[in-house]
Amino acid sequence: MEASDLFKCIADTQRLRILNLLEAGPLCVCHLQEILDVSQVKMSKQLSIMKQMALVESHREGTWMIYSIKEPIHGLIQNNLNYLREADCSECNQLQEDLLKRGKLILRITDNQEDCPSSICQQIDCC
């Protein structure tokens, strides 16, 4: 895995946002879609790209596919996520917003007793 491939990957704002979210915990495709407000096809493709690069991995739970960071997270990715979360720029702010949205989303699927992939909700002792 060359550094240039990793840079190319996170040069796409959506992929960067996905990695930022997954680094906080696993999510299924539809919830990623909801947070990033992006079409199903596009999300699926982005995840597929990063899966091929071995940056993320997935497992099935019923009809859901749960994506998570493939451990250990690559140092260059971690380094840049850390940097951008501290920095002040429009994309950096978006990463923070996404994490807030993620928090709300997890609360919502807990509270409303919505169907909830256990590997996501078990993070907060629900489901």
Place this chain on the structure above:
Amino acid sequence: MEASDLFKCIADTQRLRILNLLEAGPLCVCHLQEILDVSQVKMSKQLSIMKQMALVESHREGTWMIYSIKEPIHGLIQNNLNYLREADCSECNQLQEDLLKRGKLILRITDNQEDCPSSICQQIDCC
């Protein structure tokens, strides 16, 4: 200047190598060409791209164009250069090799009394 633009920039190995070299000190186009072993046209284009992004700047000395990092260097660039110089990957090793080549090149143009852009050679009290 969005983070994604910066990532796109350093996702190109040549541009990354150029920034790595310039961060160590100014160089003229022909010396960058020599170290990276790349055509004149291509080098000129890469520099032009980064000049437009305000990552580098240039000034003329005779027929030479001397390029240098535009201060202050962007934190994201600095951060990644620091990371890659410490890391171990083929591209990381290349960055180190380039810096060695740069050192030898500066010694050579000093020793051989070659024509030497003063803003480069004054770094080592020559010319």
Place this chain on the structure above:
DNA sequence: TTAAAATATACCATTGACAGTATATACCAA
């Protein structure tokens, strides 16, 4: 004023990333 060196730009062809539509697959519940 002409020639040579260093650099930049214009032009063109090729390639690769990306977005969208349609369709396929996998799983579940009735």
Place this chain on the structure above:
DNA sequence: TTGGTATATACTGTCAATGGTATATTTTAA
């Protein structure tokens, strides 16, 4: 076994990045 939900893939058109050739520009020296 049928329909619905979630997800993936195939196909296609479009646009941007890239690399090469030729040429222009700037400066210096003869």
